[in-house]
Amino acid sequence: MDLHRARLSTPVASRRAAAMVAAACVPIVFIGWFFVWPLVAILGRGLIPGGHVHLGPVLDVVSDGRLRHLAIFTLTQAALSTVVTIAVGIPLAGVLARRRLVGARVMRGLVLVPFVLPTVVVATAFAALLGEGGPLGSWHLVPGPAAIIGAHAWFNLAVVVRVVGARWANIDPRLVEVARVAGAKPMRAFREATLPLLAESVMAASAIVFLFCVTSFGVVLVLGGPRYGTLETEIYRLTTQELAFDRASALVLVQMLVVLVTLWVASRAARGAGEQGRLVASRDATRPLRGVRERLGVAAFLGAVLVFLLAPIVVVVARSLSGGLDAYRSMGTEVPVLAASPASTIGTSLRSALVATALAVIVGGLAAAVVAGMGAVRGVRGAGARRSRLGGALELVLLLPLGVSAVTIGFGFVIALNRPVHLRSSWWLVPIAQATVAVPFVMRTVLPALRSVDARQRDVAAVLGARPARVWREVDFPVVRRALAAAATFACAISLGEFGATAFVARADAPTMPIAIRRLLARPGATDHRTAFALAALLVVVTGVMAVAADRLGDARGGY
Amino acid sequence: MPAVGTDVLELCGVSVALGGTPVLRGVDLEVGPSEIVGLLGASGSGKSTILRVVAGLEQQQRGEVRWSGSAIDHLPAHRREFGMVFQDHVLFAHRDVAGNVELGLRLQGRDRAMRRARVAEMLALVGLAGYECRRIATLSGGEQQRVALARALAPSPKLLLFDEPFGALDRPLRDRLVADVGAILHAAAIPAIVVTHDHDEAFALSDRVAVLVDGRIVQCAAPSQLWRHPADEQVASLIGIGTAVDAQRDGDVLDTPWGRVPDPGSDTDSGSVARRGDHVRVVLRPDALSVADDGAITAIVRRLAPRGDRTMVEVAIGGAPLVWAETDRDDHRAGDAVRLRLRRDALVVFPETSSG
Numbered sequence A: 001m002d003l004h005r006a007r008l009s010t011p012v013a014s015r016r017a018a019a020m021v022a023a024a025c026v027p028i029v030f031i032g033w034f035f036v037w038p039l040v041a042i043l044g045r046g047l048i049p050g051g052h053v054h055l056g057p058v059l060d061v062v063s064d065g066r067l068r069h070l071a072i073f074t075l076t077q078a079a080l081s082t083v084v085t086i087a088v089g090i091p092l093a094g095v096l097a098r099r100r101l102v103g104a105r106v107m108r109g110l111v112l113v114p115f116v117l118p119t120v121v122v123a124t125a126f127a128a129l130l131g132e133g134g135p136l137g138s139w140h141l142v143p144g145p146a147a148i149i150g151a152h153a154w155f156n157l158a159v160v161v162r163v164v165g166a167r168w169a170n171i172d173p174r175l176v177e178v179a180r181v182a183g184a185k186p187m188r189a190f191r192e193a194t195l196p197l198l199a200e201s202v203m204a205a206s207a208i209v210f211l212f213c214v215t216s217f218g219v220v221l222v223l224g225g226p227r228y229g230t231l232e233t234e235i236y237r238l239t240t241q242e243l244a245f246d247r248a249s250a251l252v253l254v255q256m257l258v259v260l261v262t263l264w265v266a267s268r269a270a271r272g273a274g275e276q277g278r279l280v281a282s283r284d285a286t287r288p289l290r291g292v293r294e295r296l297g298v299a300a301f302l303g304a305v306l307v308f309l310l311a312p313i314v315v316v317v318a319r320s321l322s323g324g325l326d327a328y329r330s331m332g333t334e335v336p337v338l339a340a341s342p343a344s345t346i347g348t349s350l351r352s353a354l355v356a357t358a359l360a361v362i363v364g365g366l367a368a369a370v371v372a373g374m375g376a377v378r379g380v381r382g383a384g385a386r387r388s389r390l391g392g393a394l395e396l397v398l399l400l401p402l403g404v405s406a407v408t409i410g411f412g413f414v415i416a417l418n419r420p421v422h423l424r425s426s427w428w429l430v431p432i433a434q435a436t437v438a439v440p441f442v443m444r445t446v447l448p449a450l451r452s453v454d455a456r457q458r459d460v461a462a463v464l465g466a467r468p469a470r471v472w473r474e475v476d477f478p479v480v481r482r483a484l485a486a487a488a489t490f491a492c493a494i495s496l497g498e499f500g501a502t503a504f505v506a507r508a509d510a511p512t513m514p515i516a517i518r519r520l521l522a523r524p525g526a527t528d529h530r531t532a533f534a535l536a537a538l539l540v541v542v543t544g545v546m547a548v549a550a551d552r553l554g555d556a557r558g559g560y
Numbered sequence B: 001m002p003a004v005g006t007d008v009l010e011l012c013g014v015s016v017a018l019g020g021t022p023v024l025r026g027v028d029l030e031v032g033p034s035e036i037v038g039l040l041g042a043s044g045s046g047k048s049t050i051l052r053v054v055a056g057l058e059q060q061q062r063g064e065v066r067w068s069g070s071a072i073d074h075l076p077a078h079r080r081e082f083g084m085v086f087q088d089h090v091l092f093a094h095r096d097v098a099g100n101v102e103l104g105l106r107l108q109g110r111d112r113a114m115r116r117a118r119v120a121e122m123l124a125l126v127g128l129a130g131y132e133c134r135r136i137a138t139l140s141g142g143e144q145q146r147v148a149l150a151r152a153l154a155p156s157p158k159l160l161l162f163d164e165p166f167g168a169l170d171r172p173l174r175d176r177l178v179a180d181v182g183a184i185l186h187a188a189a190i191p192a193i194v195v196t197h198d199h200d201e202a203f204a205l206s207d208r209v210a211v212l213v214d215g216r217i218v219q220c221a222a223p224s225q226l227w228r229h230p231a232d233e234q235v236a237s238l239i240g241i242g243t244a245v246d247a248q249r250d251g252d253v254l255d256t257p258w259g260r261v262p263d264p265g266s267d268t269d270s271g272s273v274a275r276r277g278d279h280v281r282v283v284l285r286p287d288a289l290s291v292a293d294d295g296a297i298t299a300i301v302r303r304l305a306p307r308g309d310r311t312m313v314e315v316a317i318g319g320a321p322l323v324w325a326e327t328d329r330d331d332h333r334a335g336d337a338v339r340l341r342l343r344r345d346a347l348v349v350f351p352e353t354s355s356g
Helices: A011-047 A056-063 A065-098 A104-116 A119-130 A145-168 A173-181 A186-214 A218-224 A231-242 A245-272 A291-320 A326-332 A342-375 A389-403 A406-416 A429-451 A455-463 A468-497 A513-522 A526-555 B047-055 B097-101 B103-107 B112-125 B141-153 B171-188 B199-205 B223-228 B233-238
Strands: A322-325 B009-018 B021-031 B036-041 B062-067 B083-085 B160-163 B192-196 B208-213 B216-221 B245-250 B253-256 B259-262 B279-284 B289-291 B297-307 B310-316 B323-327 B337-342 B347-351
Touching: A011 A056, A011 A245, A011 A342, A011 A406, A011 A429, A056 A065, A056 A245, A065 A104, A065 A145, A065 A186, A065 A231, A065 A245, A065 A291, A104 A145, A104 A291, A104 A526, A119 A145, A119 A218, A119 A291, A119 A468, A119 A513, A119 A526, A145 A186, A145 A218, A145 A291, A173 A186, A186 A245, A218 A231, A218 A513, A231 A245, A231 A406, A245 A406, A291 A322, A291 A526, A322 A326, A326 A342, A326 A526, A342 A429, A342 A468, A342 A513, A342 A526, A406 A429, A429 A468, A455 A468, A455 B047, A455 B083, A455 B103, A468 A526, A468 B103, A513 A526, B009 B047, B021 B047, B021 B062, B021 B216, B036 B047, B036 B171, B036 B199, B047 B160, B047 B192, B083 B141, B097 B103, B097 B112, B097 B141, B103 B112, B103 B141, B112 B141, B141 B171, B171 B199, B192 B199, B199 B223, B208 B223, B208 B233, B216 B223, B216 B233, B233 B279, B233 B347, B253 B279, B310 B337, B323 B337
Parallel strands: B036 B192, B036 B208, B083 B160, B160 B192, B289 B323
Antiparallel strands: B009 B021, B009 B062, B208 B216, B245 B253, B245 B279, B253 B259, B279 B347, B289 B337, B297 B310, B297 B337, B310 B323
């Protein structure tokens, strides 16, 4: 018996475990070094400045007039942005989900475009539309809260249409018909029959939009000017202009508290909101438009939405071309405010994005592989393998950066990354920061694909004579290939447009495109602005194409 | 005992616990050259775990797996040269039929011409000649199962492992495949272990059937032997004989709820030496009772169940539990009185202690 027991741990089993541990090391070291450690440093500086616990900086937000004002503005603009987004988004979601329309697909696609654009590009498009020299420049909305709220509503519309629309499309249309037959006017029928069933999705969408607006950085920085700021822009100002790291750390903590409270309230409200109600999944819930009034009303509404969606993009492209192709032709010439030529910022962005993409795909891909591998408890048959507790914990840790704003990551880099290796002045800092932002997205794209692989397919390959590495190549890779490509495209688009973290760590003489755009826009001068619009137009095209590609790659299930 | 060096698979005292729960408790099993052994058991009895241990996909805590007399526990799955066929085929949807069948050959490093020839040969063997370029999604369930079989056969495995291979198929398809697979395996002289919870399947396919209860093999015998002399009530129920009732032994006669019948046990080795007045448990095999005008038992027909080739009637014999009887007449009606004949050797008797 002892002889038998000695065989308990086979070389195969222990080698597999060793490979797993080795693979886990990469993401754990990366997240630990570039995410957890900076966060710990922020906590330390915010709560224990100078060696002992001191809540002063945190409490300043309440006592200090300026900070209190900033906090109130942050919440107010986020609330108003959410209200506007929901007010436009609900009818749009309803029309797209319940009416049979020509071009509904195109419209749904168009709604998504602003959402995938980098925040600085969104802000630039609104600056082009509403700012000085723009078609609506005479309204004098830039800098100002109206422009900020408009831009927030513009790119968050997609959230409402997707979240609420998905729910709406599944509500049994006969519920409204019952209410109508019972004598309710259309609005009344909507309130009685539809709204209660939508409530939960509306709450969820509101919470997401509110969070995006609270942590919005690029839009506020560009469209708020020096007068209007939020906690995020104040963290940036304190860090870069006043070098007041302790106060900035305290603000990060306040910001995180706001995010947590929002999430808590949203989950409480969503749980209590609305009814489950009758849902139909397969039935086509759309009906054709009826009558002249409905046709005209829907046409006018969709026309207005279409103008709203397209105007900023059209205007930013048009204004970049206002001097012919000058803005594009002169990109090789150095611009003083950039200490570089616009063309070189494109190169900087591309180089950085490529490195960031490689890092994010390696780290996120390995993390997904480890989580999926640990999730499949050995001995449990088939694809329904349970997730182990360790795998779940690792997944949570690796997804944490999703819940933290890019500004927090960038700020953490500034205060934490001079130890143990002095990275502060390294070229690598920018791509690493961008990769840190992109890793969770990579993981969320790759993990479902890996989990879709039936564990027994690996068994089949092993029994047929495939070594573990070969098993991966024969079974996992063909399925994950497309997800990896989608994740890489996604990561590249994120890195190209990344602004929040990059703003903290980019070197003054080597700005990326978003940084350059922001600097050019902060200056008066039509030529600089035109160059900014040209760079933004380029980013619109590149990130737009990448988003569509990533969506296509992600949609089609691995090679089937 | 087979001589060392022949192609024999042996499991000696194999025990496995998964997540702390014992799944196999000291399993001994032997599969001889070109022998097909069925593993029959309820779900959760550990059948599939035996397969996974043999395949090298699961590691036992105790015991040893031997091939040709030497232990193979240290060999990982990919070096054992066995083949495995899963319940729901588990084909690679991103490859066509040929791509699936040739996987093992590619892993062996065979050249393209050899692979193509072998794939064609295997597809012809399983009745799918010319299917090379078909996509997996376009195949029916039975065709997919044949592809899975061809994939397992192609690399000429030393042993084939089937995990509920026909479970997902409907009955007629299943019967045809069972017959085909048996013929293919015997023709190729490849030994196999077939895990199933279907006794008909196990009997139709296997040279011997091992019955597994709670991680232990409680009986391992040829199908006919198992059918005639199940070791206990649990085995009897697993191989589909029926449920047991109490009876009393009185000399050469059994006092059963269906009346006094001659004891078949005196010339068998199924029970211990019984004494007068012993309590026993009696099981009627499905073929035990038949309607016959000269039968000794009187019964009342309760309902009819036509079964294609013959008709079964459910009958009440006195106040005893209802039982089924065969009939070749089709004019019975509920309430009719009929006479039944009892086949003596279709009665299985267990000593009282074996119940539960």
